[in-house]
Amino acid sequence: MTIQATIRIEPRPRIAVDVAGQGPLLLFLHGIGGNRSNWRDQLPAFAGDFTAAAWDARGYGASDDYDGALDFGDFCADLLRVLDHFKAERAHLCGLSMGGRIAMDFHDRHRERVASLTLCDTQPGLAQMPAEKRREFIRLRQEPLRAGKTPAEMAPEVAKTLIGPKAPPEVLQRLVDSMAALHTQSYLKTIEASFLYERVPDLDSIRVPVHILVGADDRLTPPDVARGMARRIKQAALTILPDCGHLANLEQPQRFNAAVLGFLREHCR
Secondary structure, eight states: OOOOEEEEESSSSOEEEEEEOOSSEEEEEOOTTOOGGGGTTTHHHHTTTSEEEEEOOTTSTTSOOOSSOOOTTHHHHHHHHHHHHTTOSSEEEEEETHHHHHHHHHHHHOGGGEEEEEEESOOSOSTTSOHHHHHHHHHHHHHHHHTTOOHHHHHHHHHHHHSOTTOOHHHHHHHHHHHHTOOHHHHHHHHHHHHHOOOOOOGGGOOSOEEEEEETTOSSSOHHHHHHHHHHSTTOEEEEETTOOSOHHHHSHHHHHHHHHHHHHHHOO
């Protein structure tokens, strides 16, 4: 099954969403260096059970760039627009890395709209990190771009730090292509908004079905972080994919799809 449509949800910033299948809404949320194309191995696999949709967050891919500053909470407002567009009272959210943080933040703000959470290679927030350290992280990531380096020039070295040691070359190239497509100004704003966001999700209060998934070789959000999250969320399921780094859905798509779809079929009927 192929993608049925790419839609753009008004008003501005318009949000681009790929859609396949029919059924309850399942929305895939990419990471800070991604876009909706990262989920091309997932939409066909899930379209038999769900209206499977993958967005470009504002400032990414085919979604609008925008003027002004970004608050990390703006992603939740956009996500609410997406659910309303599909007339979905509740949606299943599957987020990777930054996408997982958006999903948790959305649950905190609109828990009545969330049917389940699949949290992949992610962590609950950066507010526990000292402010000066966060600002240093921002500086290190923004400085090359502000000096004129393009995302395409930065992508190969950054991508190598994210995938697992056994990832095939074509997976590395997909990640490089994804990062090369970043919109520089929007990416700069997203880096700052992400690292300076003070809100931390209330994991202990989550009562919807939760599946936490992480690559065994993820160095950015390692399995110990996933285990810590699972201990705090009531009856959360935990899956650790072997031979897999930070981009589980790209590196091990068949295992990823089987684990996520199996959980949703078992717990979300």
